[in-house]
Amino acid sequence: MIDVQDLCYAYPGQDEDTIRGISFSIAAGEIFGFLGPSGSGKSTTQKLLIGLLRNYQGKLQIMDRDAHTWDHRLYQHIGVGFELPNHFSKLTRLENLQLFASFYGAGAELPHSPSELLERVGLQDAAKQRVGEYSKGMKMRLNFARALLNNPSLLFLDEPTAGLDPVNAKIIKDIIRDQQQQGKTVFLTTHNMHDADELCNRVAFIVEGELSLIDEPAVLKLRHGQQSVEVIARPGEEYTQPDVHCFELDQLGSNQQFIDLLNSNTVESIHSQEATLEEVFIKTTGARLT
Ligand SMILES: Nc1ncnc2c1ncn2[C@@H]1O[C@H](COP(=O)(O)OP(=O)(O)OP(=O)(O)O)[C@@H](O)[C@H]1O
Ligand SMILES: [Mg+2]
Numbered sequence: 001m002i003d004v005q006d007l008c009y010a011y012p013g014q015d016e017d018t019i020r021g022i023s024f025s026i027a028a029g030e031i032f033g034f035l036g037p038s039g040s041g042k043s044t045t046q047k048l049l050i051g052l053l054r055n056y057q058g059k060l061q062i063m064d065r066d067a068h069t070w071d072h073r074l075y076q077h078i079g080v081g082f083e084l085p086n087h088f089s090k091l092t093r094l095e096n097l098q099l100f101a102s103f104y105g106a107g108a109e110l111p112h113s114p115s116e117l118l119e120r121v122g123l124q125d126a127a128k129q130r131v132g133e134y135s136k137g138m139k140m141r142l143n144f145a146r147a148l149l150n151n152p153s154l155l156f157l158d159e160p161t162a163g164l165d166p167v168n169a170k171i172i173k174d175i176i177r178d179q180q181q182q183g184k185t186v187f188l189t190t191h192n193m194h195d196a197d198e199l200c201n202r203v204a205f206i207v208e209g210e211l212s213l214i215d216e217p218a219v220l221k222l223r224h225g226q227q228s229v230e231v232i233a234r235p236g237e238e239y240t241q242p243d244v245h246c247f248e249l250d251q252l253g254s255n256q257q258f259i260d261l262l263n264s265n266t267v268e269s270i271h272s273q274e275a276t277l278e279e280v281f282i283k284t285t286g287a288r289l290t
Contacts, residue, residue, distance in 0.1 A: 001154055001185040002026040002049060005059040009048055012055075018044050020209040021058070031176065031186040033200035033217075035193065035281065041209040042189040043083050046156050049187065050080055063154065076104070079152030081160050083189075085139035089132030093123055093142050096131055100146050111151035121145045122171055136163040144172055148179075155179060158189045173199060193277040197221075205281055212284055217277055224283055225274035231258070233265035242268050 002025065009019040019041050026032045034042050047053045048060065051067060051074060060067040063077060087096050097114035104110060118124055121141040126134070131142065144160050157176070161169040176186055176199055190196055196203050197217045204214040213220070229252065231245045243265075247258045249272065261267075275283070 001028050001030075001063055002032075002187065003059070003061040004049075007045075007048065007056055007058040007060060009044060009053060009056040011044075018209050019048065019056070022206065022209070022211045024204055024211065024214055026185060026187065028185050029180060029183050030201045031180055031188060031199050033196040033203035034187060034189045034206065035191070035196055035203055035277075036206035038191070040206045042206060043158055045206070046080075046158050046187065046189055050074075050078060050156055076150060077152055078154045078156060079147035079150060081144050081147040081155070081157040083158040083162075085136075085143040087131045087139060087142060090130055092128060093118055093131055093134075094127065096142065097146060097149065101149055104150055110149055112149055114145075114149070117145040117148055118142075120171075120175065122168060137165065137168055140164055141168060141172070144175070148175070153184055155184055155186045156189075157186060159191070160188070161190070161192060161195055169195070193281065197277045203277070205284065220280045221274040221277060224280045225272075228273045229270055230273055231261060231270050232268045233261055234268065235265050238266075246273075 004025070005023050006021050007019055007023070008017045008021055010017045022045070024032075034045065036042050044053065048056055049062065049067075051062075051070060062070060062074065088099065091099065094114055097117065101110050101114060115124075121144055123138060123141055123145065126138070131139065134142070140160070140163050144157070147155060147157065155176075160172050160176070164172065173195065176188070179186060186199075188196070188200060200217060202214060202216050203220070205212045215223075227249045229247050229249060231247065232242045233245065234240050234242045245261060247255055252258055
């Protein structure tokens with residue numbers, strides 16, 4: 001669905017490239033996470049992919065066509081959730097979606113009715129309230145609903161769960177998974193390593209305009225973690241302090257000390273020691289997430 005080779009981009013008037021020779025491909029049906037610290041070039045890349053920024057160097061193919069050959073018809077196929085919600089603040093949520101739906105052309109049969117989408121993202125109330133009076137989380141959810149209006153086969157979502165409480169973030173993540181089950185492709189930009197780990201088939205890390213690595217979250221966590229398990233267990237009564245034990249994963253089933261510990265202690269937890277995605281990021285880039 002997306003093929004990027006050696007993509008470079010400098011903002012007008014800037015001497016230095018903001019995007020410095022990045023390459024990646026995204027297959028149909030994939031959720032691809034684009035991760036990196038603030039200012040690293042995530043939103044700039046998304047804007048290049050959706051044709052908002054032009055005059056780039058390198059190769060950019062969207063849905064099997066060179067990006068230069070796409071005109072406005074690209075927007076029939078893609079859905080975009082921008083980083084900062086940009087709604088018509090004096091209109092209600094339904095009026096916002098209806099107006100946006102009208103941009104697809106008179107008589108365009110949109111597969112999702114605005115009210116159906118609003119219900120899906122938990123915005124069925126506050127019908128009369130103007131969007132300018134919405135909380136940040138409500139604006140984000142409206143932004144997300146708008147990206148789905150035309151039932152796009154390729155979704156670009158820039159920080160879709162930013163500013164959402166856990167319940168609303170879960171609603172959005174469930175819809176993203178549901179989109180994938182329908183065969184849609186998702187380019188997901190985020191700072192949130194936990195969301196990326198939960199949702200993405202593969203993730204790419206961008207730092208100062210360069211990609212430092214691309215892989216499946218599970219592979220990265222294993223590669224950068226320790227091949228061991230940590231067992232926290234209490235040797236005696238309930239009020240005794242638990243001890244922390246560490247065992248190599250290799251041959252764990254025949255490790256007699258491990259088996260004895262399980263049989264003679266009250267085990268409180270057992271955790272394999274793979275790295276978290278955030279640790280992978282810090283380890284491989286030296287950067288800290290903000
Ligand atoms: N319109 C612009 N003109 C000039 N420079 C810009 C413009 N927009 C962004 N930049 C610069 O490009 C760099 C990358 O910005 P970008 O918005 O892509 O970062 P980001 O990774 O999305 O960050 P965040 O996580 O904070 O959203 C930054 O140094 C930023 O200052
Ligand atoms: Mg951004």
